[in-house]
Amino acid sequence: MTENTNKSAxxxxxxxxxxxxxxxLAIAGSSLFSRHVLATPETAARTLSKLTGGGTAxxxxxxxxxxxxxxxxxxxxxxxxxxxxxxxxxxxKAVHVVAEGNPxxxxxxxxxxxxxxxxxxxxxxxxxETQNVVVAAVMSDGxxxxxxxxxxxxxxGCGV
Amino acid sequence: MAVTNPRVKVxxxxxxxxxxxxxTLIFHDMETGIRxxxxxxxxxxxxxxxxxxxxxxxxxxxSANMHRAIAANPYFAFHARVxxxxxxxxxxxxxxxxxxxxxxxxxxx
Numbered sequence: 001m002t003e004n005t006n007k008s009a010x011x012x013x014x015x016x017x018x019x020x021x022x023x024x025l026a027i028a029g030s031s032l033f034s035r036h037v038l039a040t041p042e043t044a045a046r047t048l049s050k051l052t053g054g055g056t057a058x059x060x061x062x063x064x065x066x067x068x069x070x071x072x073x074x075x076x077x078x079x080x081x082x083x084x085x086x087x088x089x090x091x092x093k094a095v096h097v098v099a100e101g102n103p104x105x106x107x108x109x110x111x112x113x114x115x116x117x118x119x120x121x122x123x124x125x126x127x128x129e130t131q132n133v134v135v136a137a138v139m140s141d142g143x144x145x146x147x148x149x150x151x152x153x154x155x156x157g158c159g160v
Numbered sequence: 161m162a163v164t165n166p167r168v169k170v171x172x173x174x175x176x177x178x179x180x181x182x183x184t185l186i187f188h189d190m191e192t193g194i195r196x197x198x199x200x201x202x203x204x205x206x207x208x209x210x211x212x213x214x215x216x217x218x219x220x221x222x223s224a225n226m227h228r229a230i231a232a233n234p235y236f237a238f239h240a241r242v243x244x245x246x247x248x249x250x251x252x253x254x255x256x257x258x259x260x261x262x263x264x265x266x267x268x269x
Contacts, residue, residue: 075232099229104228106229111222111223111224111225115221116222116239116240116241117179117240118239118241123235124230
């Protein structure tokens with residue numbers, strides 16, 4: 001019991017340190033050390049629009065299962081489900097996963113055929129830092145649907 | 161390619177028209193290309209599996225174009241609707257163009 005209390009006290013101190021470090025970084029980020037090597041929501045949006053063919057995307061139909069807090073940014077599980085009947089006439093053609101805060105925004109593109117039957121896909125990805133993950137689905141009629149979700153990353157995926 | 165046997169999970173049997181789940185896992189470091197060698201300070205060149213294809217009886221069902229942000233040991237879980245017996249073929253291709261293949265048979269009644 002005493003050990004536990006000690007541990008939590010220790011964690012508390014670390015949290016304070018971490019918060020201080022984050023504050024310092026934020027100040028640095030606003031001046032010289034801009035995150036020029038990392039993608040921004042704008043570059044991510046550009047990448048996405050290039051991937052989806054530049055059409056206007058609507059929010060919806062895409063659902064994400066992502067941890068709210070990812071302890072390890074090196075392997076973050078993601079499950080994507082898309083509301084589609086997956087028939088020859090109406091199916092999901094492609095799914096693009098984009099990370100707004102990684103050095104390179106593109107993560108993966110899935111190409112689907114009607115024989116997939118059910119548009120539910122799981123994989124694991126790397127996330128450099130706390131950021132939005134954007135997933136866009138291109139339907140067989142050319143329409144694009146997207147959704148985004150914020151993931152808090154405790155330890156960043158090293159070198160992504 | 162410095163990889164071991166991929167692990168693939170496909171049900172052995174299914175009913176006609178069923179949607180089955182397929183899971184694949186392959187062991188690979190997925191070197192991102194922006195990590196530095198701690199001794200020399202030089203960038204370690206990118207070496208990832210960039211393409212995964214799953215086909216059924218020769219026809220592509222599902223594929224993935226991977227970039228550097230896919231985690232080490234790429235894992236995919238996806239689905240397929242089966243209407244006839246046949247073979248699922250899986251191919252992974254890395255940056256050097258080397259491939260690893262696996263296949264699984266399914267009996268559909």
